[in-house]
Amino acid sequence: MRLTVHDLACRRSGRLIFEGLSFSLGGGGALAVTGRNGAGKSTLLAILAGRLQAEAGTVALEGAGERTLPECLHLVGHREALKTALTAEENLAFAARLLGAPALQPAEALERVGLAHAARLPVAYLSAGQRRRVALARLLVARRPVWLLDEPTAALDATSQGTLQAMMGEHLADGGLIVAATHQALGIAGIAEIRIERPAAVLPPGDA
Amino acid sequence: MSAFLAILSRDLALANRIGGSGWLGLVFFLLIVTLVPFALGPDLNLLSRIGPAILWIAAVLATLIGLDRLFQADEEDGSLDLLRSAPAPLEVLVLAKVVAHWLTTGLPLALASPLFGLLVALSPEGMAAMVATLIVGTPALTFVGAVGAALTATLRRGGLILAILVLPLMVPTLIFGVSAANAATGGTVPFATPFLILAALSLVAAVVGTLGAAAALRFGE
Numbered sequence: 090m091r092l093t094v095h096d097l098a099c100r101r102s103g104r105l106i107f108e109g110l111s112f113s114l115g116g117g118g119a120l121a122v123t124g125r126n127g128a129g130k131s132t133l134l135a136i137l138a139g140r141l142q143a144e145a146g147t148v149a150l151e152g153a154g155e156r157t158l159p160e161c162l163h164l165v166g167h168r169e170a171l172k173t174a175l176t177a178e179e180n181l182a183f184a185a186r187l188l189g190a191p192a193l194q195p196a197e198a199l200e201r202v203g204l205a206h207a208a209r210l211p212v213a214y215l216s217a218g219q220r221r222r223v224a225l226a227r228l229l230v231a232r233r234p235v236w237l238l239d240e241p242t243a244a245l246d247a248t249s250q251g252t253l254q255a256m257m258g259e260h261l262a263d264g265g266l267i268v269a270a271t272h273q274a275l276g277i278a279g280i281a282e283i284r285i286e287r288p289a290a291v292l293p294p295g296d297a
Numbered sequence: 298m299s300a301f302l303a304i305l306s307r308d309l310a311l312a313n314r315i316g317g318s319g320w321l322g323l324v325f326f327l328l329i330v331t332l333v334p335f336a337l338g339p340d341l342n343l344l345s346r347i348g349p350a351i352l353w354i355a356a357v358l359a360t361l362i363g364l365d366r367l368f369q370a371d372e373e374d375g376s377l378d379l380l381r382s383a384p385a386p387l388e389v390l391v392l393a394k395v396v397a398h399w400l401t402t403g404l405p406l407a408l409a410s411p412l413f414g415l416l417v418a419l420s421p422e423g424m425a426a427m428v429a430t431l432i433v434g435t436p437a438l439t440f441v442g443a444v445g446a447a448l449t450a451t452l453r454r455g456g457l458i459l460a461i462l463v464l465p466l467m468v469p470t471l472i473f474g475v476s477a478a479n480a481a482t483g484g485t486v487p488f489a490t491p492f493l494i495l496a497a498l499s500l501v502a503a504v505v506g507t508l509g510a511a512a513a514l515r516f517g518e
Contacts, residue, residue, distance in 0.1 A: 138378060138381065138382065139381055139382075140378055140381060156384070159381055159382045160382065160383075160384045162382055163382070164378055164379070164382060166375055166378065167375075168373070168374055168375025168378070169374070169375055170374060170375035170376045170378060170379040171374065171376075172307070172311060172374065172376065173374075174311055174314035174315055175307070175310065175311065175314070179307075179310070183303055183307045184379065186299055186300070186302070186303035187299075187300050187303045187304065187379065187380070187383045188300075188379075188382065188383060188384070189299060189300070189383075189384050233382075
């Protein structure tokens with residue numbers, strides 16, 4: 090499986106966010122997307138996830154057969170996609186049914202991220218770090234080859250960062266792909282890095 | 298199919314949890330129906346004549362309650378991104394959400410309408426006609442509203458814009474719903490004529506509403 094991005098450009102509200110972005114990532118490869126605040130790291134992940142349209146360039150996933158890129162990926166972003174009225178376990182059970190390709194049971198996934206005791210609590214009662222861990226546990230309940238992680242270590246304590254590092258290591262060893270927007274070192278050996286720079290000239294709105 | 302059922306059961310569960318709007322529409326419906334006799338006075342003949350119209354207007358307004366949160370809640374917490382990565386077309390997922398919304402708003406309204414019909418002095422035939430027209434007609438309201446809900450999903454105060462967008466589109470449903478309910482209690486038009494048009498409106502709205510809402514979500518940003 091290979092994810093290839095060629096000459097990608099993104100414009101939002103007439104403003105060019107980035108252009109000429111290219112990279113290629115094979116199975117077992119990890120890519121750290123860096124850049125200062127507002128450079129477009131989350132925007133890049135949103136384009137890969139199919140939420141935003143690219144201004145120019147192509148995104149291709151080889152070796153996925155009939156499946157499109159959004160059907161092959163997990164996205165863990167700032168908005169954790171958790172329903173606060175449901176329990177952690179219910180949220181994960183929903184994700185597993187929605188996404189298909191079940192892997193771990195919700196209870197097992199929560200145990201892996203150290204939240205077995207909170208499985209039956211509504212997510213509204215959990216702290217920011219605990220919510221992030223529930224969102225990361227979603228990576229384990231459905232098997233998907235591409236992980237898009239937006240600041241995955243935000244709000245995590247040292248132990249949880251270690252758990253995440255181990256999870257990412259296993260995923261890569263399985264031949265998975267990881268694209269992570271991050272400011273911190275993720276502790277993955279052999280991780281590639283791409284830095285998004287703001288274009289030198291910021292074009293005025295409407296100017297093509 | 299698994300994705301459809303997953304969303305349906307999650308949304309039904311959410312409607313019944315704290316903060317869910319499962320029963321609010323019904324209470325709002327009751328309040329509007331109760332207000333009208335207070336405003337009109339105790340003229341039972343007048344009330345039973347305009348009863349179907351009151352119940353239908355109340356149903357239209359009650360459908361709007363909670364409609365603004367249909368996609369907005371998922372947009373805000375990121376669940377919409379999760380839905381987009383499901384191995385099913387967005388249309389199927391939208392359909393699941395709208396069906397769940399109808400089951401928690403439209404259907405309770407229709408089933409409770411005989412009880413509320415008592416407040417506006419409806420005859421037994423009138424009550425039966427109200428249940429039938431609301432069961433057949435409220436899906437049209439919900440599906441039309443879903444397009445507006447999808448268009449306003451990213452707006453912070455989308456509720457009012459939503460009402461302005463979709464209320465004019467609900468007029469045909471209102472006209473044929475009320476005329477079918479009136480035809481059942483007398484008049485020159487047979488019940489089946491407006492009732493079949495009402496059913497047709499719901500079927501058309503189910504298709505157009507699902508495709509329209511999915512398209513609005515797809516190109517929302």
